[in-house]
Amino acid sequence: MIALSVFVVLVLAAWLVIARAPFYLPAYDDNAPPLPEGDSYVFGFATLRNPVVRFVVIGRPVPAQEATLRGFSREHRDLRDAPDMLLPGVRFRVSPEEMRRLDRYEQTGRRYRRDLLPLEDGSVAWVYRLIGEQGIDALQD
Secondary structure, three states: OHHHHHHHHHHHHHHHHHHHOOOOOOOOOOOOOOOOOOOEEEEEOOHHHOHHHHHHHHOOOOOOEEEEEEEEEEEOOEEEEEEEEEEEEEEEEEOHHHHHHHHHHHOEOOOEEEEEEEOOOOOEEEEEEEOOOOOHHHHOO
16 A cells, blocks of 8 residues: 555656746747747657656657658758659647647757648648758757
8 A cells, every 4th residue: 555655656756846836947048939828739750759758758648640841851950942842740729838848848049940731631830840950060069
């Protein structure tokens, strides 16, 4: 019984740390674009496809649907124009505060930018793309 109680306390503590204290995220960058006023969709094509990453960054389980972005291909952690390509990923819905957490995770305004792009199904979603130079130079701080 004591082992179960300890387990429950540890799980609860871990959930509180993830959901309420995002100290593990980088600071919000002043150069980040304004947050949307209402809920928005985000297209994840790399780490944000992973439900565990979304849970840790956003602070709650975030269901996602398969989605496709036309006209782009993935190159490492960025997108490249590729008019004839379809990029598979996931689309998920977030609140403005959750978008702020995503912006912190992606270091929006410093390393990444947030673009609103049309998905293959006709909906639109925010997509994080590297800022600046292409290739390895864009990956270095």
